[in-house]
Amino acid sequence: MKAGRRGEWLLTLPSFGWLLVFFLVPTLIVFAFAFKPSDPFGGVGAGWTTQALVGIADPQYAAILWRTVWLSLLTTALCLVLATPAGYAIARAEPRARARLLLLVIVPFWTSFLIRIFAWKVLLHPEGTFKHALVELGLVPEQATLLYTPGAVLLVMVYTFLPFAVLPIYAAAEKFDFQLLEAARDLGAGRLRAFVEVFLPGIRRGLLTAFLVVFIPALGSYVIPDLVGGPGGEMLGNKIAQRVFVDRNLPHASALSAFLILAVLLPLAAVLALQAQRRRSGVSGEEGA
């Protein structure tokens, strides 16, 4: 369809303009405000300073940053480990069962994010059902605290992000030619070896997408550590929110956010570069999708 330059601009401009104003410019403002002084009224003052950048060099932030990274990495690893067999099983199910299983995975996606976190708060509560069940089973001692720990943050993050990991892995597994697995078995590979050396490389793209869609939002987690983490489970997102809502220091919040933006861009750029390199060297010639 060749509607010409004018048609292209007419269709492109509304969304392009909107996102330019409400997405790109605000992101750039984050970097600009990191170099502004704060004023006593909760706004930003005139002139430029590195005060906020010096402020985030505080050792308390190093500990928070470290916790943010390891919690996000562990969440991503657990999600990938759990989502891979699930994606495999759904892709190999009969078409009718497949549609049902997929729907069952998607429905929690549609329910309110806050309510799912709240549900875990009820379960992990010192007087909650789940805690009682674990004590009855002898899995945890009576006086153990489950809520307000980094462990609780990890559990709820895995719970929240797992559907996001299952979907891309399933999508990749669905296109995988399962006869390759049988060929590997016929050639004498064990079940596990065939899975690791044939299936996993075959769904590489799905695994990479799953890594990105879990790891990046995990780095920016704020509500989960806020509601189930307590002071020992705080992450970078909590510190940004505290600078905004508690002591209203916008330049400080901007400096931390600028840091988070860079932390998010790093894995994104790495994965995109990896894919581009593969495409150039033609390694992934067999998977056009």
Add this chain to the structure above:
Amino acid sequence: MKRSRLPLAVTWLLLAFFYLPIVVVVVSSFNGARFGSGFEGPTLDWYRRLFAHEEIWPAVVNSLLVAAGATLVSVVLGTTAALALHHFRGRLQRLHYALIYTPLVVPEILMGISLLLFFAAIGLELGLFTIFLAHVSFCLSYVAMVVLGRLQDFDDSVVEAARDLGAGWWAIAWRILLPLLAPGILAGGLLAFTLSIDDFVISFFVAGPGSTTLPIRIYSMIKHGSPPLINALSTLLLLVTFLAVWLSQRLRARSET
């Protein structure tokens, strides 16, 4: 060759894990005891108290207003974006695609804080209007992706045939593209509406006094309020969600036959 049962077992365990908290919330909402430690007889007491709770209803109205407005605008912007991305190639569209795609992967808190700073910089007062602007900004990308997906299995020859028969671009848009794309646009709109109704993080950053939405109210109830009331509210919201999913499934089943 015998297949391992392990993957299917893991899948069922995951589904149990997914639904366990949801089931607990629903059961607790009918439980007389406060923390679900033991079951003290079924009761509708929490629902009665919920309906008597004055602070919830204005928040529901605010959420519906924002979601309706954001859905309407993002459906228009998302659909034009998808059409542009589908029909044109070149540097402009590559940039356009990057601009549409990035908000999908950026953590919500970054979108929230950057919009807060932006509104502070231009001196726009925070309130329902700023929440609406923020919601359009993230819903747009989702709508564009859903409609783009629909366009990719679209038979372009229908449009060419119409043009050969002398249809102008307006007639093509209204009488061919729109009806054929309607299921995709509807699905995108439904997604936008759900995302807007459910959004907490971004709304929390750009909300002002008097613009409390339902998720913001729920958040403050979780922080300071009474758990059984939230159980009851959650159960009602889950019911609405399941109805919406069921409806959209029926809609899709109908459009495919």
